[in-house]
Amino acid sequence: MSTRIAFLKGHGTQNDFVIVPDPENALDLPAAAVAALCDRRAGIGGDGLLHVVRSAAHPEAREMAAEAEWFMDYRNSDGSVAEMCGNGVRVFARYLQRAGHVEAGDLAIATRGGVKRAHVDKDGDVTVGMGRARLPEGEVTVSVDGRTWPARNVDMGNPHAVAFVDDLAHAGELLAPPPVAPAGTYPDGVNVEFVVDRGPRHVAMRVHERGSGETRSCGTGACAVAVAAARRDGADPEVTGEASTYTVDVPGGRLMITEYPGGEIEMTGPAVIVAEGEIDEEWLRAAGL
Numbered sequence: 001m002s003t004r005i006a007f008l009k010g011h012g013t014q015n016d017f018v019i020v021p022d023p024e025n026a027l028d029l030p031a032a033a034v035a036a037l038c039d040r041r042a043g044i045g046g047d048g049l050l051h052v053v054r055s056a057a058h059p060e061a062r063e064m065a066a067e068a069e070w071f072m073d074y075r076n077s078d079g080s081v082a083e084m085c086g087n088g089v090r091v092f093a094r095y096l097q098r099a100g101h102v103e104a105g106d107l108a109i110a111t112r113g114g115v116k117r118a119h120v121d122k123d124g125d126v127t128v129g130m131g132r133a134r135l136p137e138g139e140v141t142v143s144v145d146g147r148t149w150p151a152r153n154v155d156m157g158n159p160h161a162v163a164f165v166d167d168l169a170h171a172g173e174l175l176a177p178p179p180v181a182p183a184g185t186y187p188d189g190v191n192v193e194f195v196v197d198r199g200p201r202h203v204a205m206r207v208h209e210r211g212s213g214e215t216r217s218c219g220t221g222a223c224a225v226a227v228a229a230a231r232r233d234g235a236d237p238e239v240t241g242e243a244s245t246y247t248v249d250v251p252g253g254r255l256m257i258t259e260y261p262g263g264e265i266e267m268t269g270p271a272v273i274v275a276e277g278e279i280d281e282e283w284l285r286a287a288g289l
Contacts, residue, residue, distance in 0.1 A: 005284070007037075008095060008276040009044060012087035012126075013269050014216035014252025018046040019095050025057040031079025036287045037279075038077035043287075044279075047215045048085060049075040050092050061110045068108035068115045070096060076211030084113035084157040086219015086267055090126040093118040094271035113157030126271045130220065131157060132263040133227040142192055143179045144172045151180070151192070152228040156265075159190045160224035164232065168196055171206045174214035193221045195229065203229050204249040216252030223265050226257035237261040 005027065008019040018037050020027065029051060038046045051073035055061035061071035072092045074085050089109055096102045096109075097120050104120045117129035134155040142151045142163045147170060151161040161180055165171065171178070171194035178192045189210035195203050205225050207218040226246035230236065235244045237259050245258040255269040 004281065005279045006276070007044060007279055008273055009046070010050075010091040010095060010271065010273045011252070012090045012217065012219065012271045013250050013255060015085075015087035015218060015250075016046045016216075016274075017048050017050045017088055017091055018044045019050045019052060019091070019273075021052045021095075021099065023052070023054050023057065025053045027051075029073075029075070031075075033287070034075045034079035035077065038079075046077060047209070047212050048077055048082070048088060050088055050095070051075065052092065052095065055110045060112060064110035064115050068110035070101065071110040074111065076209070077213075078211045080211045082112070082158060082211065084111050084116075084220055086128060086130055086156075086221075086223060087217055087269070087271075088219070089116050089118060089128045090219065090267075090269060090271040091273075093120050093126050093128070094273055098273050111157075124270050124272070125268055127266055127268040128219070130223050130265040130267050133224065133259075133265060135227075135231070138182075138185065140185055141181045142194075143181070144170060152224075152231070153185075154224035154227055156220040156223050158220055159186050159188070160193060160221055161186070161190050162193045162195060162225055162228040164195050164197075164228075166196065168194055168204065168206050170194065171208075174206065174208045177208055177210065191218060191221050191224075193218070193225050195225050198247075198249060201229075201233075201245065202247040202249075206251065217250040217255070219255065219267055219269075222248040222250060222255045223257050223267055227259060227265070230259060238263060 055065035055071040119127040140151045149163040151163040207221045
């Protein structure tokens with residue numbers, strides 16, 4: 001790994017990320033290096049890492065290069081690779097604007113979950129097209145501290161189990177992944193959302209993100225929650241022909257989720273770049289990087 005690495009720190013509704021610009025994909029970022037950078041006490045700290053690479057320079061994104069110049073090589077805070085991160089896409093888009101790679105307005109971003117469309121507003125909000133939700137068949141349950149709830153299985157390019165509860169405190173400490181049954185339903189792990197109602201088409205959630213633990217926000221999770229709540233409430237835009245919008249409160253702020261009759265989902269929320277700098281060379285050596 002290079003001994004001089006630039007970085008930025010950003011967040012979307014307090015789902016925070018270490019941003020590592022690397023247009024030509026020249027950096028070696030093994031899982032241990034990512035985990036060290038995301039460590040909140042000994043590193044920079046973040047729920048994940050946004051590796052910023054030109055699509056043409058990354059083997060997993062070259063086929064998307066004609067459609068999207070930039071690839072979000074997203075890693076969880078434990079260093080594991082993830083398909084998508086909705087808040088991460090918003091912060092990624094804000095970084096591209098800040099760095100002068102794009103102007104405010106529309107842009108496309110390649111992810112392992114496909115090409116995502118984003119719109120960067122001048123007022124700080126970013127809207128991201130999150131694609132369509134899939135609702136796999138089969139009953140799923142989630143358990144915490146002796147309580148068990150039915151959960152809705154929602155796939156947003158990554159897997160989610162959405163459980164409606166009476167009190168968000170019932171989710172417990174969320175230090176470890178909540179048990180999900182049947183065993184083997186999610187062989188690669190799952191994001192688990194606990195949801196309460198706040199009002200008409202207004203919910204609040206807590207989430208355990210696989211590979212990261214409880215986070216202050218999860219964009220794909222908020223989309224999964226909005227879809228699950230809509231179906232619970234009898235709202236299916238493909239059936240009614242009307243868009244469905246839910247306000248989703250997360251510990252770190254508020255997101256607006258809209259599902260359209262064609263099935264497309266949009267998420268709107270803030271994205272903030274907090275700081276930028278260069279990783280200390282002595283720290284790199286001490287971390288064995």
